[in-house]
Amino acid sequence: MMKVTDMRTGYNRKEVVKGISFTVGQGSFTCIIGANGCGKTTALKGMLGLLPLFGGSVSVDGVDFVSAGSGAISAKERAKVLAYIPQTHSIPFPFLVSDVVLLGRTPHLKSSVSGVSEADMEAAYGALEQMRITSIAGEEYTALSGGQQQLVLIARALAQEPRILVMDEPTASLDFGNQQMVLERMRDLTDRGMAVVMVTHDPRHALACADEVIVMDDGVIVMRGSPDEIVTTEALGSIYGAQVCVSAVRLESGEDVRVVIPLSGRSASRGNSGRAVRQPKEN
Amino acid sequence: MALSFLLGSYFAWPSQVMNDVMEHFGGGTLSDPKLDAALFNIRIPRIITVVLVGMALSVAGASYQGMFKNPLVSPDILGASAGASFGACLALLMNLGNAFIQLFAFVFGLIAVGLVMLINRAVRGDALLGLILGGILVGTLFSSGTSIIKLVADADDKLPAITFWLMGSFAGAQSDDVPLLLIPMAIGFALVLWQSWNLNVMSFGEDEARSLGLNTSLTRALVILGATLLTASSIAVAGVIGWIGLVVPHLTRAIVGPNYTILLPTTMLTGAIFLLIVDNFARLVYSVEIPIGLLTSILGVPFFIFIYRRNLRGW
Numbered sequence: 317m318m319k320v321t322d323m324r325t326g327y328n329r330k331e332v333v334k335g336i337s338f339t340v341g342q343g344s345f346t347c348i349i350g351a352n353g354c355g356k357t358t359a360l361k362g363m364l365g366l367l368p369l370f371g372g373s374v375s376v377d378g379v380d381f382v383s384a385g386s387g388a389i390s391a392k393e394r395a396k397v398l399a400y401i402p403q404t405h406s407i408p409f410p411f412l413v414s415d416v417v418l419l420g421r422t423p424h425l426k427s428s429v430s431g432v433s434e435a436d437m438e439a440a441y442g443a444l445e446q447m448r449i450t451s452i453a454g455e456e457y458t459a460l461s462g463g464q465q466q467l468v469l470i471a472r473a474l475a476q477e478p479r480i481l482v483m484d485e486p487t488a489s490l491d492f493g494n495q496q497m498v499l500e501r502m503r504d505l506t507d508r509g510m511a512v513v514m515v516t517h518d519p520r521h522a523l524a525c526a527d528e529v530i531v532m533d534d535g536v537i538v539m540r541g542s543p544d545e546i547v548t549t550e551a552l553g554s555i556y557g558a559q560v561c562v563s564a565v566r567l568e569s570g571e572d573v574r575v576v577i578p579l580s581g582r583s584a585s586r587g588n589s590g591r592a593v594r595q596p597k598e599n
Numbered sequence: 600m601a602l603s604f605l606l607g608s609y610f611a612w613p614s615q616v617m618n619d620v621m622e623h624f625g626g627g628t629l630s631d632p633k634l635d636a637a638l639f640n641i642r643i644p645r646i647i648t649v650v651l652v653g654m655a656l657s658v659a660g661a662s663y664q665g666m667f668k669n670p671l672v673s674p675d676i677l678g679a680s681a682g683a684s685f686g687a688c689l690a691l692l693m694n695l696g697n698a699f700i701q702l703f704a705f706v707f708g709l710i711a712v713g714l715v716m717l718i719n720r721a722v723r724g725d726a727l728l729g730l731i732l733g734g735i736l737v738g739t740l741f742s743s744g745t746s747i748i749k750l751v752a753d754a755d756d757k758l759p760a761i762t763f764w765l766m767g768s769f770a771g772a773q774s775d776d777v778p779l780l781l782i783p784m785a786i787g788f789a790l791v792l793w794q795s796w797n798l799n800v801m802s803f804g805e806d807e808a809r810s811l812g813l814n815t816s817l818t819r820a821l822v823i824l825g826a827t828l829l830t831a832s833s834i835a836v837a838g839v840i841g842w843i844g845l846v847v848p849h850l851t852r853a854i855v856g857p858n859y860t861i862l863l864p865t866t867m868l869t870g871a872i873f874l875l876i877v878d879n880f881a882r883l884v885y886s887v888e889i890p891i892g893l894l895t896s897i898l899g900v901p902f903f904i905f906i907y908r909r910n911l912r913g914w
Contacts, residue, residue, distance in 0.1 A: 328723070366806050395812030402807060408670050409802055409857035419800055423812035428796045431860070476811070 317342045317511055318363075318480055322372035324384075325362035331370055332358040334535035340480065343509045345502070347522035347543075350532035351556055356515040359532065360484050363513070364400050365391060376480070395423035399473035401466075401483040410456040413468050417443055417453075420475025443474035447501060463494025470501065481505065483514040487521065499525050519547050519555075520576045531555055544574065552576065611638075644774040649878045650871040651777075652769075652837050653847075655784055655829035657870025658863055660844025661851070662791045662822050665798040665859055667727055674830040674844035677730060677823065678737035682711025683834035685741040688748040688761050697771065700764075701779070701835040708831025711737050712823065726805065726819065767838035767892025769878055776836050783832040790825030791863065794818055798859040840874075840892045842899030847873050849906045 318340040326332035333355045340346050348356050361367040363374050365382040373383040376397055380388045388394075399420070420443065421436040432440075444450045447467045452460065457468055466486055473481055483502070487495040503525050506512050516522065522529045522543050529546040531539035533555070539546050549562045559579040564572050611619075611634050619635050622628070629635045659674035667676070675681065686707025690700040715733035722729045745765075752758045797818045800808045808815050833840070850873070851866040874891075877898060881891045 361806070364810055366809055390812075391809060391814065392812035395810060398810075400807065400810035402804075405804070407803055408668050409665070409852065411799070411802070411857050415799070415856075415858050419803070419811065422796070422800055425796070429793055431796075 318374065318376050318381075318513075320363060320372070320374050323359070323362050323369060323374060324371040325358060325367045325369050327358070327367065329370075332535050333362055335372065336532070336535075336537050337372075338530055338537065338540065340511050340513055342479075342511055343506050344527045345506045345512045345525050346514070346528045346530060347526035348513065348515045348530045348532060349517070349519055349522055349546075349555070352517070354532045355535040356532055357484055358535075360482055360513070360515050364398060364482055365394055366400075392423045395476060395478075397478055398480050398482060399476040399478035401469050401473050401481060401486050403485050403488045407458065410458045412453070413449070413455050413457050413460070414440065414444070414453040416457050416468055417471045417475050420472040423476060439477060440471075440475045443471040446474055446505075447471040461494065462490050463497055466490060466494070466498050467501065470498070474505075478510075480511045480513065483512065485515055485517055488517065495521075519552055523547050523574055523576065547574065547576065640774065641772075644777055645769050645772040645878075646875065647777050648772040648780065648836060649769055649874050651780055651784055652833040652840065653843060653870040653872070653874030654867040655787065655833045655870075656840065656843040657847035657851070657866045657873075658788065658791055659826035659829045659833075661848035661859075661862060661866045662794070662798055662826050663844075664848055665802045666819060666822050667731070668802060668804060670849065671845070673841070674826060675738070675841075677715045677734040677827065678711035678741060679708040679827050679830040680834055680839055681738040681741035681745070683708035683831050684765055684839055685711075685744045685748070687764055687835070687838070688745050688752075691757055691761050691764060692748050692752055694757075697773075701776070704835035705783070705831045707741070708834060709827060711741055712827040712831075716823070726816075730819075730823075763890065764838050765892075766890030767840040767895075768888065768890045769837050769881075770888050772836065780832055780836055783828040787825045787828035787832070788867075790821050791829070794822050794825070795859040795863045798822065798863075799857075802857070802859075838890075838892060840895050842895045842903070843870060843874060846899050846903050846906065849903070853906060 320339070321337050322335045323337070324331055324333060324335050336359060338346075348359065350356050358367065362369055363382065365374075365388070369382055369384040371384050373388075374381045381394050381398065382388050417440045418432055418436065421432055421439060424436065424439075425432070441450070441453075444453055447470055449464065449467050449471060452464060452468075457465060460468065470481075470486075481502075486502075487498050490498065499521060502512055502514070506527075514521070514525075519529075526543050529539075529541065529543050530537055531546060531551070539551065547562055549560060552558065552560045552562065561577045561579055562574055563577060565575050566572050615631065615634060616638065619629070619631060619638055622630060623635055623639060656674055660672070663672045663674060663676055664670050683704040686703035686705070687700050689707070690703035693699075695703070714737045715730060718733035718736060719726065719729035722732070749758060749761055752761055797808075797813055800811055800813050801815065801818060805815055808818075830844075847870045848862070848866050851862055851869045854869075855861050855865045874895075877894050878891055881889045881894050
């Protein structure tokens with residue numbers, strides 16, 4: 317579906333992403349992980365056409381979407397296929413949730429003065445329904461919690477009726493409950509055939525949701541594979557330089573899942589193996 | 600607006616005004632030539648000018664606030680005000696007539712914003728930051744130029760004229776000004792209103808706007824061109840009138856919300872009404888007309904604090 321071929325991009329002629337290639341299939345969930353400054357967000361911006369490419373291309377079903385030379389499709393046409401969900405952010409004005417979601421129809425409007433049609437309203441309402449947030453449609457976006465704001469941004473992206481969602485650390489500023497809620501809704505979308513590419517700083521999200529994990533370091537892809545292959549004690553130690561333990565846990569349902577246990581900074585009474593050591597009782 | 604027709608040094612009742620208007624357009628003998636002269640030579644041109652300037656400065660301020668994602672921005676952020684002031688002061692120094700004062704103010708307002716655009720292109724990097732920095736630089740440059748003109752101007756004759764002009768006033772509004780004002784303003788209004796949906800998108804930042812398929816450079820250029828035409832022509836005809844472009848968009852936003860497709864047309868209405876009320880005060884409060892720029896500043900500060908308190912959750 318989407319093919320990134322030898323993509324090179326960066327800021328002010330400085331190459332940050334140094335030739336990466338990967339493919340994203342329909343209905344797949346791809347996570348890009350890596351240490352801070354490895355080029356994850358830059359790669360994402362290159363894919364979206366927000367940064368100029370120094371080389372390579374991004375194509376969807378064989379059509380050039382972003383390329384170093386001319387011939388790529390217009391930003392408006394691109395926005396009908398690729399939608400971007402940023403981190404939660406502050407905006408200066410209290411737009412209504414329904415207005416924010418309607419903005420997702422921008423690439424579909426005939427002109428900026430034509431206004432929204434009945435079809436646009438239906439698409440926006442459908443996106444709100446899909447995210448299960450119709451009840452807050454009349455509320456001010458700025459008054460919502462971080463998790464709700466993120467769901468609104470996802471709904472706005474859905475109103476674009478894209479085939480691929482590109483997300484930049486969408487759970488970065490969310491509490492644990494909101495992180496789970498957002499990831500769950502994202503997984504629902506891939507189950508319905510939408511492709512998701514998500515940059516995350518948390519490998520646990522890759523374990524929870526991803527079909528494929530891409531590891532970046534210094535602007536190149538250094539590892540790529542299934543979450544079970546990539547999210548391992550050794551790999552996480554080498555990527556982040558952190559002491560972690562990736563271990564299998566059996567749920568009550570009988571399902572085996574893998575969990576990441578951070579070990580760095582734990583008290584001296586606990587060994588590096590990750591097993592708790594019982595303190596001798598003091599008299 | 601109706602009150603503005605009645606009030607003035609020559610007070611008239613509504614029936615007198617109606618009579619005079621019918622006589623004026625009916626072609627018959629005028630029963631009160633003094634009232635007719637006051638209405639058609641002074642009040643009507645002045646009211647039209649005040650309405651246009653109120654609408655223009657409010658729309659320019661509202662559009663810049665969305666484009667810069669900053670509720671504290673006003674129409675003079677890109678130096679249009681400083682440039683226009685310099686142009687007018689230069690014309691006053693050169694003893695040129697009223698038409699040239701307006702022309703100089705308008706042209707130098709455009710030149711100032713043009714310079715900001717050039718600086719922004721030369722610097723590269725964050726487009727909005729470049730524009731703001733360019734605005735500060737060019738604004739400082741033209742403000743210094745204005746200070747030099749004041750320094751060399753004749754203290755008995757030209758300096759008071761320059762000082763009075765810089766305080767803003769509609770006292771000199773003439774019927775000849777209206778057609779001249781209409782052309783740049785019509786273009787300015789059309790450009791900014793055309794971009795109202797796009798200003799909603801721009802309020803979410805550059806990356807998000809572009810990911811929604813918006814040509815942000817084109818939108819920015821059209822908004823700047825429109826807002827500059829509106830600001831420069833307003834200053835050219837009325838001098839520097841501060842606070843309208845900052846306060847009125849906030850007042851309107853508190854009433855109709857931030858959606859630009861509704862906000863911009865509404866802010867035109869509130870801007871016109873607000874400035875008409877202030878202008879009526881300027882004309883009537885004291886025996887000598889108070890410069891309107893002073894009044895808008897004095898009224899603007901408490902008004903802004905009031906709106907700020909009401910909008911603490913968001914602008």
